[in-house]
Amino acid sequence: MADETFLSDDLLRQLMSVGEVDLLVGILSHSSANTMRRAAHSVEKSLQQNFVRQRVAIISVDGGTAEDSDSDEHSGDGQPGNNSYSKGLNSLRTIHRITAGFNGAPSPGLALRTILSSSDLLRAKACAVVSPATSSTAPEWVANLLRPAFRDSFDFVAPLYSRHKFQGLLARNLLYPMTRALFGRRIRELYSDEWAFSSRLGSYCLNEDVWHEEPVRSRPEAWMGVSAITSDFRCCQVYLGEKPPPPDGAGPDLVEVLRQTVGNLFWLLETHEQSWMERKDSEPVPTFGPEHAVTAEPMEINRARMIEMFQTGVKELEPILKSILSNETLAGIQSVAALDQHSFRFSAELWVTMLYEFAASYHHSVINRDHLVQALVPLYRGKIYSFIEEYSDTSAREMEAASENLCLEFERQKPYLTEKWKAGVEVKS
């Protein structure tokens, strides 16, 4: 049951007007009102074309633009310029648009909680969460995400993207293989801007007492996915297409990215400890849609800067790394750092061992957890440098094979993590 007091009166009034729906799409952003409006229009178009009979609503959750959020509140019932016949669109019903703003500081977690609460109160059978950028550029994704949850009774629908082989490197080298090895489900994109879920999973997550936790506040999607996996909800993936670049052209700061993803993952290991420890091996999940090939056009990457930052980091952070890593692992990393550009290789075995030691140290709080995650940043750069060097001239297929081997290495070493996790804190001088 949703905590109704959590919702503003204005939102509640809008939900009352909508009533019950079959599908809900949440647009989750801190973007400008115009961006949100465009996104809502785009999502509406997708819903009109793909779910002509269903009762659907779109909720835009945006903390920064509440002041003009009511301008598009109600749509699709023949308002001037919104004529579905003239547009060749087909939806039989009104597509409701809801806007939810916050008085306090917004966060993705708060936004998701708002969407879950709305979904619960509207009794939506399936709900998708999308970003404004995605929904504007690829509106059909919304329908592709919703279908498995709405029509095929899947509880969690993760996206699969077509990417350049050197894009999504954090997911390829860390997030996917580690979550796969630990939680036992081969879901590639647990940290993504869009996903879908069933009413069952939505209600389950809404009732979890985690909403005050910082990892959930900042990156709630992975928590939701992992909750689905560990509680044995039906999960699947759906191929969507090429992931659009960020709207401003630049990605977020790497430190912040790792804090929000790897830090989040380490926290998930703690909260789902029993579940991942019990799981062995990994299983594929049903995957829908036409597969999209990895692209491999030449790409401009400042490699020299990467290796330089790795080497500097290993040297300057040695005291911190000593408290996180075993002596053998630290020595291994230092020896990698000593290699020149041409012979530089960061092996999969060392990478996995190092990450598991980081995870265990996070668990044991050997140092401030935030500092711990920050210490991983230069090491990640080293691994990525090595990856690019190794696969710059290989085919996408060869790279996929290597990625699979990395996943298997994560699975092979899982007992090592379990051992380190259960062991007491190793006090180092």
Add this chain to the structure above:
Amino acid sequence: MALQEDNLWYKDAVIYQTHVRAFCDSNGDGIGDFVGLTQRLDYLQELGTNTVWLLPFYPSPLRDDGYDIADYTTVHPSYGTLDDFKAFLTAAHNRGLRVIIEMVMNHTSDQHPWFQEARSSRDNPKRDWYVWSDTDTKYQGVRIIFIDTELSNWTWDPVSKSYYWHRFFSHQPDLNFDNPAVFEAMWEIMRFWLDMGVDGFRLDAVPYLVEREGTSCENLPETHAIIKQVRKRLDEFYPGRMLLAEANQWPADVRAYFGDGDEFHTAFHFPLMPRMFMAVKLEDRKPIIEILDQTPPIPENCQWCIFLRNHDELTLEMVTDIERDYMYDEYATDKTMRINLGIRRRLAPMMENDRRRIELLNGLLMSMPGTPIVYYGDEIGMGDNIYLGDRNGVRTPMQWNGGTNAGFSFADPERLYSPLISNSVYGYQVVNVDSQRRFGHSLLSWMKALIKTRNSYRVFSRGTMEFLRPSNHRVLAYIRELGNEKILIVNNLSSSAQAVELDVQRYKGYIPIEMFGRNLFPRFGDLPYLLTLGPYQFYWFRLRRI
């Protein structure tokens, strides 16, 4: 009661549509007739309707329920005589009831003497009264309307060894309006009835009067020219008489049939009808608002005619494919219920005999802009018989009482032109006028009250309409306004209770008075006006500034 002198009477009309054959049989031959109909005119007056629209009553082989006319200037012997018709007309007028009759201009029966002459020889003077061709390739691409029965708009005539054109059944050859003699003949027929005193014509199948290569053969300028000519003569020689267009087209196309107020006085709003049904099933006002937003304004002296059901199938020509599929899935799950592009069912069965939904739809019918048409029997919730073939299932005898033949006829039941509805839900023993007259809460009594209320306020027939668009999409709310007369109508289209906040700030200070119980509601203030409505409930409020 004498007829009111008002040339715009059709705007204030509440039309009752019936078939002579189906209403009352006075001579026991199993077929309704004019004498019987005349005997039942008090009922129409009691119901509150003020205009009767009769389906074709002309001599006909009756292969299309009389729309295949074999003689335009007399009465089918089964229905009586011309004198019987004149007596009926006088009796109707004496009760203040106007009479609209059918005029099928587009085609005749193949049994009509004109066609018999035309096919007899290529040299016959009547030959050019119809559309002939040596091939069946002219006017390619023109849609076939009766897709269940016709494969082509051309049929081979073995007598004259050529093809003739027909937009409907093959036994209904289209007249050739490029021949001025055809127009003059038709006008003479109209004069015949106008001189007798009929108040108007429903012109059947008007979009199809003229054919031109390379076009859809629908809505052509030449067709409009013919209508303008009819209207001009009507205004000149018979002011106050009315033309009603049957043009099953999109509103923008039908709009042309009003011309500049110099073609039809009224026209059916076909696309609105299925959307009222759709809105109630979807529990969403979108279909109604969407189609009315697309409906262009019409000249001041013109009026839409709106209806829920009629003698034909519930036509789904003016909907999208997706909408049609939805309507079929929701209202015609049994494929026997479907015919052509439509659904051959009556109102009550379509509403699963849910009194609340029947009332809601009638409430919409009576409160929306336009002249409402009530199809005979729907005012008592009559059922249908989908197994009778064609559209005969919605043309069964009127159910007057629970006695022999439902009070329709004293013939042997086997002799009736159609079996009665006799099942346990809609059968005449249960659903009939007499039983419903006995109770104030019956559907018939409720319909009388509804029509009476509508007739009491001219704003319903002549006022403007403005949607309020509250955020709750299950609620359809609109204001009708005519001078100082203001009516607020709020409809809950859903099966569950609803709360709605209405923006009525413009009417701040007005007191809403519920029109059926005459109860006062709280005065409109600065805040949105909160109303709660039960499932399928609707309110009509008269707004008064006191």
